[in-house]
Each structure stands twice: as structure tokens, then as C-alpha cells.
Amino acid sequence: MTLYKVDQPETLIRRKQVLIVDDHPVTRHGMRTLINADGRYEVCGEVDSAPKALEAMGRLSPDVAIVDVALKSTNGIELTRGLRAQSTRTEVIVVSMHDENVYAERALRAGAMGYLMKQEASETMIEALNCVLAGKVYLSPAMKDKLLRRYVSQRAERSSTPIDKITDREMEVLELLGEGFGTREIANRLKLSVKTIDSYREHLKAKLSLPTSGDLMRYAVQRMRDDSNEPAVMARPATERVET
Template sequence: MAKTPSKSSNDIANATPPAVKQVKRRVLIVDDHPIFRNGITQLINHEVDLHVCGEICSAAEALGAVEQLKPDIAVLDISIQGTNGIELMKSIRALHPQLPALMVSMHDESVYAERALRAGARGYVMKAAPSEKVIEAIRRVLGGGLYLSEAIGGRLLDTFLNGRATNVGTSTIEQLSDREIEVFRAVGEGRGTREIARTLFLSVKTVETHRAHIKEKLQLKTAPELVRAAVEWVNREANL
């Protein structure tokens, strides 16, 4: 029987080490637009270090998905079924404080970025941003950092250093609470009080109270003025 030659120390030293399989970070997408979910999933799955572990369209499913899928990061939109991304972010932060989250939304960052950060998000990216910015934001948040556009980052820094908000032309809207913003958008989308109450899981009386507060803060005297202002704001956001 032939004897198998032994390997020399040089052979062992020069041997190619086995390839180490890269561990992909798990990304959960929460967005109610199927086309966007499909697009961002393909974008993320092309990266060697990232993988979409789940696509969710509603807030009701999102918390369960976080528990079941154990993502490394959640990517949320403002507009989702059942509530909004800000309220969902608050719930995620309360139940899973260690899970980092990034907001990727079509809605004006001058209105929503600071609200998202206060709710617990680690960054905000507009959907209109180049795709590489979305990937950059995901990686930065996964690395423990914050991600904001230069314009919003500079504004928030100025607010922190000077103890005041800077005027970027949306100061009146910024007076509204997160829930009031949600109701204001629904009014601008043509929804009536009862429909808003049903979709936001509020009472009709609560929605009417929010509408009254919105009119007061925006100095609007009548319901038609409120509707007109809301429609104009929603249309302006859509054209950003």
C-alpha cells in the first residue's frame, strides 16, 4: 500500500485559507407601496453585506415581524397602513430599544426629520435621494451613527447650538403635533372626519378636536379654509 506523502511546513504555510462567508445584516422593510418595497429590496439584496429579511405593509404586522424575524435594522416609511411611521417608531423604540431604525420617505424632511429622530429613528432619507445614499444611510445607522441630509443636519445643529428653530418656510406646519400632522394630511387627501377616525383608530370627537387645534395653530377660521390649506400642502409635498 502506497504511503501518502506528508505535507511540509512550507506547504501548510502557503495553503489558501478557506473563504470566510460574510454575514449579511438583516433589513426589515415597512412600507405600504409595493413598487417601492420591491425596488428597495432588490437594491439592498445586491449588496454583499445586506439582506432583506421581510417586507411589511402595515403597522399591525410590523411589531410581530420585528419579534419573529429579528432584523438588525428597520427601514420605515411615514405612510403605512394602520398608523404612521412616527407612531410605529415610538412603539418599536418602547418594545425593542436596541433595534436601530431609518426613515425612508417621500415626505418633506424639513417637517418630518426632527420628528423621526425624536421618535427614536437614527436617520431620515428622502425617497428621491440617489440609491447609493439609501445604502450609505443603512450602513451608517447599522454602524451606530446618524444619517441626515446636509441641509437638515445643519439646521438641527443650529437649533442645538443656538437653542432655537431656524425658519425654513414651514414653521407654521411645524407647530402641529405628530397626530395633528397625520390628520392634516388625511384632510388634504380628501378624507372626511369619519373616515379619518376609522383609519387612524380614533373617535370622531377626537378627530374633530384635532381639526380645531389645527385651525387654531394655522390661523384658519373655517372648515373650507382648513381643507384648502391641507390640499395645497399635500400637493406641494407631492411635487418635492
Template structure:
């Protein structure tokens, strides 16, 4: 009589995918770290809240995937995404942010990211997104995929981009900071640019948004920021 043997596969023999976390809130990073280490097929490669340190740390850690927040106190997440994509083309990037998906999802994909998840989503959605991206797929919410597909095939009646959508990544960044009450010099210092360069961006914004003067630009930017924050 033959016997059937079953081989036990220990979780330790699994090939774990390494995840690096970039978020400037320590509590959020801790939450992601616990979530990742609770997965049998994942491990934490490292974490930081500093955009300036991120590139060096990613180079040393060599993760399979980076979880990246767009809002970083020490830098711009969108620009960091572009830099990661340029320097580490084999590293997947999944953006996790509170920013409006309809405004930022396409931007992060153009910047080299492999997906976008809103922070308001349940943790199971985040893990689902991580696994899809690690599997070589792009991840967007069903709503955003439908929106992009509808636009791509030119369905009649679909609303075109708003003027805000037509801003460059840097113009949008300056616009947001104007709306947050920052002065030209403060924006320049925050972005590492000259005040003269910021003034040029302000002129571009007025032209693209069809605004007559700086007062209208500030009013429009403040209203937009408050509207996005639900205030």
C-alpha cells in the same frame, strides 16, 4: 525562497446585516428588496405594508435595521417607530419618506429613529444611510444637520420654529388629515380614536395656530397640505 499566499474570502463568509422593510406600496418594497439583496453585506429579513403586522414580524425576524415609511394606510409610521423603539431597542430604524425633512426629521429622531432619508434621494444615498446607521451613527442630510446645529447653538438671525413645528405628533397627524378633506368621524376611525377626542385635537389646533374657527382651521390645513404636495 518563500512564497506569499493570499487567502480568498468568499462573500458567503461575510456577516450580513438583516434589513426589514415597512412600506405600504408593493412596488417600493420590491425595489428596496432588490437593492438590499444586491449588497454583499446585507440580506432581507422580511417586508410588510401593514403596520399592525409589523411588530409581530419584527419580533420573529429580529432584524438589525428597519426601513420605515411614515405614510402607512393601516397605521401611523411615527407611532410605529416609537413602538419599535420601545419593544426592540437594539433594532435600528431608518425612516424613508416623501414628507418634508425640515418638519419630520427631528420628530422621527425624538421617536427613536436613527436617521431620515427622503425618498427622492438616489439609491446610493439610501445605502450610504443604511451603512452609517448600522455603524452606530445618525443619518441626516447635510442641509438638515446644518439646520439643527444652527438652531442648537442659537445663531443670530436664524428663524425659529413655525407654529406647525410646535404641534405634537398626534396634532400634526390630525391637521394633515383635516387638510386631506377627512371628516372628524373619518379621522377618528382612521386613528382608532373617538370623535370627541378628535374634536379636542381640533380645539388644540385652533388655539396653537391662532385660528378663530373650524372654517379657518380647515382652510389653513388644506392650504398647508397642497403647499407641501407642490399642488
């Protein structure tokens, strides 16, 4: 374990303290040189294992811990959980040679605020430090886009309603039912067969979880009222309306 005593004049702005957790001495040296070259950050310690990292956290209370995924004693994802459990004030950036598509999301779920590839660290390390200490998540643009698209897709699935499952043609049939038209009339208006309209009605009942044709008619009429904000008066008498 290598710890560094930091003496800074009180008149100077305190440099943010960084702990490096990596079991490759050459990699640690490169990171330390890069970070210390920036006047805003200073490496306060280097360790090569998870137990030493947890011990150093207690001694140093760093602002950021940079953690390699592949450690000899344990993996960096598990260590990230341990570091976050020990101190919520220390942000964690996970670095790895492994594909971010495999580990980035796992790192975030474990409590990390950033993930970067080692081969890009020399260009992006300071940017990542700035980002996480500003309270933001740091990921590559490609990974951000992937996670955002997944979030939007999952949100759309969660917020979908039965009416969202209806096709455009089924919606036409539903609206015409709500206006009071019967199966044959709808078939004539849409230039389709009666059998096809019957099929659409069955699809609508299934998608809307409506047991009977009467339930479908009532749903269609109510939907028309809701859309138009009109009182419950049908423009046409519904003599043929309940069809099976």
C-alpha cells in the same frame, strides 16, 4: 407579510438583516433589489402595516427596520416608537416623500437613527444603512446643518448670563464705574451727556437685576477686582459714587 428564510454558510460574514415596512409593493421591490445587491445587507422580510411590522420584529430580530412615514394603519413616526419600545437593538431609518423639514426631527425624537427622502433613496440607502449601524445619525447635509445651528443657538441661550445682555457701550460705563468714576466724569470721558449716562446706569440696573445705584456700584467694583485679581482697594475715593 413576506418573510425570507436566510441560509448562510457559517464561514461567511453574516449579512445585516433589514426589514422593510412600506405599503407600496413597487417601492418595497425597489428597496429589496437595491439592498440585496450589496453584499453586506439582506432583506429578511417585507410588511405593509404597523401590526405586521411589530409581529415581524419579534420573529426576525432585524438589525435595521426601514419604515415609511405614510402607512395605512398608522403613521411611521408612531410605529417607530413602537418598534424601539419592542427592541432597542433594531435601528430604524424613516423614509418619506414628505419634506424632511417637517418630519426628520420628529422621526429622531421617536427613536429613529436616520431619515431620508424616497426620491434620494436609490443614491443614499446604503450610505444610510452604513451610518446607522455604525452608531451614527443619518440625515441629509442640509438637515444636519439646520439642526446643528438650532442646537448651538439653544445652547447659547441656555448658557447666557445677565452680563451677556449688556451692550458694548453699557459695558464701557460699567467698567468706568468700577474704576471709581462718577456720572459726570464718565459723560466727559465718553463725550456723552449726563442724561445719557444716567440712562445707561438704569439699563445696567435692570439687566443685572440690581435694585439701587449703590448695588450697581458695588457690582462694578467687584467685577473690576475679579477681572484684575487685585485686592479690594479702589484707586480713587468714591465720594460721588452712589448716584440716583
